[in-house]
Amino acid sequence: ALTPVQFADLAESIAREGAALAARRRAEGVEVADRKSSIVDVVTAADREVEELVRRRIAEARPDDGFHGEESGSGTGTSGYTWVVDPIDGTVNYLYGSDVYGVSIGVVRGEPDPTTWEPVAGIVVQPATGTVFRGAVGAGATRDGVPLRVAAPASLAETLVATGFGYTADRRREQVAVLAGLIGEVRDVRRGGAASLDCCAVGAGTVDAYYERGINPWDMAGGAVVAAEAGATVRIWDAGGTRSFLFAAPAVADGLEALVRRLEREVLGG
Ligand code: IPD
Structure with missing residues (x-):
């Protein structure tokens, strides 16, 4: 098998x-x-074309690995490794000409389920700027080769939180209701439009935390390794039948999780 660094090189x-x-x-x-x-x-046609290219390249290099992609679904492998791919994360930004979109690739051991998989390597490339975020388990995280470290916010009141809304009206209303409670307790809230880059932003310390409900494995597989290897705490839990994801600087992870869970209970009941 390849080492995490070798998987990161290939990805x-x-x-x-x-x-x-x-x-x-x-x-x-x-x-x-x-x-x-x-x-x-x-x-867009580009989402599909980029995923086809990525899928082909993975199959050429690692024919026995599994694949799980946003546009073309899953293929199980025999090696125990799975590539979890979002060809264009931030598709709406891509459509509008914004620079905030990324190509995200995560390599994990096990099924494409973030509650059970063992992360190996993650890459998020931001094509518009050429920025490359990279994480290899045990070897740290980098942005364009420079090591990354999460921020160290002194309190919840000084915590800058990124978020996202998903695509269904109900999910959006719930998320906004939770944020209505959160915004009074934290420094501010950001909505960038690409989950993979939000994870990387936690790793880079350009936000202190990222919270969203209902993101898919491909949205976060690459960025989660970058965040975790840069020192972020990753928490995933079920709230009202939908998974909540929190990537946070360790200094505020417990406090933020408790606050968000309380707000979710108020919004969702239970
Ligand atoms: C979406 C983006 C967005 C997040 C959504 C994702 P897509 O991915 O990451 O920021 O809020 O939950 O589905 O559709 O652009 O690949």
Whole structure:
């Protein structure tokens, strides 16, 4: 088997190739190709094309590994390793010409389930800026080769929290209701539009925490390794039948989790 660093090397070269294709396609002009869970949940031809490229490259290099992608579903392997891929995370930003989108690749051992998998390596490339976030378990996290470390907020009141809303109306209302309680207790709230980059932002210390309900394995597989290897605490729990995800600087992780859980109980009952 490869070491985590070797997996990260391979994932990085594949993610860079995917990022170059995503950037090229956007320069040519992007349109909505399809809608998924709701009218706002869009997919472009580039999402599919980048995932096909990434999937092909993984199969060429690691034919026995499993694959779990946002656009093309799952294939189980025999090696015990699974590649969890979001070809374009932040598709709405991609469509609108924003730089805040990423190609995300995570390598895990086990099923593509963040509550049970064992993380190995994660890469998030931001094509518009060329930034490469990288994490290899046991070897730390970097941004463009420079080691990353989470921030150390002194209190909840000084904690900057990133979040996201998902695509269904009910989920959005719940999340906003929880945030209505949260915003009075923390420094401020940010909504960037790409879960993978929100995870990396925790690792880089450009936010102190990232909280969202109902994100998918591919949204966070790559960025979670970056965050954790930079020292972040990762917590996943069930609230009202939907998973809540929290990536946070250790100094505030317990306090933030307790606050968010209390607010979720108020909003969701139970
Ligand atoms: C979405 C983005 C967004 C988050 C959503 C994700 P996509 O991924 O990461 O920030 O709030 O929950 O589904 O659809 O752009 O790949």
